[in-house]
Amino acid sequence: EPEVTQTPSHQVTQMGQEVILRCVPISNHLYFYWYRQILGQKVEFLVSFYNNEISEKSEIFDDQFSVERPDGSNFTLKIRSTKLEDSAMYFCASRGGSAGQPQHFGDGTRLSIL
């Protein structure tokens, strides 16, 4: 069964550095998402992406964050200048184009900011 894959599984970065989290969504999916889960807290929506542009974003997704689908297969989340509070598990998800289709999630990238 097709899967959403995320790399790396664990990323350690110094505060203030840029980080790029990578995702390969399921190949025929059209909608793409990023979520984060701070340790011990709930899963929070960050952003959704469709037709090469952001369709919705939460208040968490400020100017430090950006998303890109550079080559038709990868979907990336960039954090420009990381802060300690960016430490979290980041999940990528994708879904097909029909209404009501569920989102399929990757295994996540654990981001640790030192």
Add this chain to the structure above:
Amino acid sequence: AQSVTQLDSHVSVSEGTPVLLRCNYSSSYSPSLFWYVQHPNKGLQLLLKYTSAATLVKGINGFEAEFKKSETSFHLTKPSAHMSDAAEYFCVVSEGKTSYDKVIFGPGTSLSVIP
């Protein structure tokens, strides 16, 4: 505005006994509702979904959920718990006039299964 409440942060059952994980939601539109499971250090796996068809939804691993509009509930059940069911369970509501992009996760319920 949408929101999701999972009434129990932690549920503990004995192996072989029934499981009930409760979820209530609020939504301005006709929502789609989902249950996801997260095993330790793993991603989120879809258990089942409701999208305005049958109100009783069957999912994987013997789980099912019933959509009750009058009670705004979507409780998850399983007749007989297995050790492998121990995990975190999330109720998710999705609404949107066209694209179902707005997704809200409940806070999660941690299920423990006692041998």
